[in-house]
Amino acid sequence: MPLNKKDAERLLEGWPQEVHRELAAARVRIVGYVPDAGHKRLIELCQHDRKMHAVVLTTEEEGIGLAAGAWLGGQKSALLMQSSGVGNVINAAGMLKTCRIPLVMIVTMRGEEGEFNSWQVPMGRATPGVLEAMGVSVRRAARAEDVAPLVAEALKQDQATAVLVSQRVIGIKSFQEQANQ
């Protein structure tokens, strides 16, 4: 069942905080991001965490090099992006597999239930397939309460994992709602 707006707002307060707690507990120090409305709160939590470098990227692909360098230097990292950004990381993501770099990608989905922009649909549909084709493990968080446990699990892996956060969890239904974030 799709959530009503009030519930969606409440959960938007919830999962980002839980995920930030997991990142901090796993000593993630470097968080690359290209903003998405669904990541607004988590980005802010990382920016305000003095132990973390929140690194704004010009394109999601930069997050792959950032993660590889961080891991060479002994630090775990995370990459926050929207599903459209998955298309921007494809070639670089090959390095995650060939060098076995651990990285948790937290991907807020577009092009799913409730999508208001049809241009988002092709990449949204292709997102899990593209990630799997490049050797990135894919986990789906269909409910807000699934996100943090899946991130915690992904943080234990010695390889790249993407946690896809369903559009239903984000619950934004229009350009106006997005603009009001």
Added chain:
Amino acid sequence: MSATLHRREVVKSLLTDRKDLLVVAGLGSTSWDITAAGDSPLSLPLWGAMGQAAMVGLGLALAQPKRRVLVITGDGEMLMGIGSLATIGVQQPPNLTVVVIDNERYGETGMQATHTAHGVDLAEVARACGFKYSRTTSNLKKLRAIIHEGAGPNFAVVKVVVEKLPLVLPPLDGVALKNRFRRVLLGDSADVLSQKR
């Protein structure tokens, strides 16, 4: 500017007596150049991920703030990751230097002219992105000092002659390259870090 410097000599000069410098080289000729200068566990030659060399350097510089980090890459590779100059400009890592060995060519694919052959000035781009030092230079002595001591982020373009050189290939195994780098840099903790929560 007509170049007179030779890339292998430039890179060898930058890496001689490198102390505890951490080095990342971009896909293609610069990976062969750093290998010709002497393979080291604390060098990561990239065999893929074109455009990511400067970002690997940024990740390393942020994770290891007490170490000096040098990225050596080509003009084509840097152009593909040109946005990373803006990203580094925001982060302002004081310990990072990016050096572009610029022959104005895509050297691995038939020597086609890159944008720099048409006047695109990468040092001016880096300066506009907020790098503390950014020059096109042939003064290698000064560049060595900047790499080891200059308050960064630093950026330099060194123009080199177009030449076909024998390949000097680094180890190919990405996991092995990564693991040897981490073991020498991090010691025993390299093998257990990933298990920590």
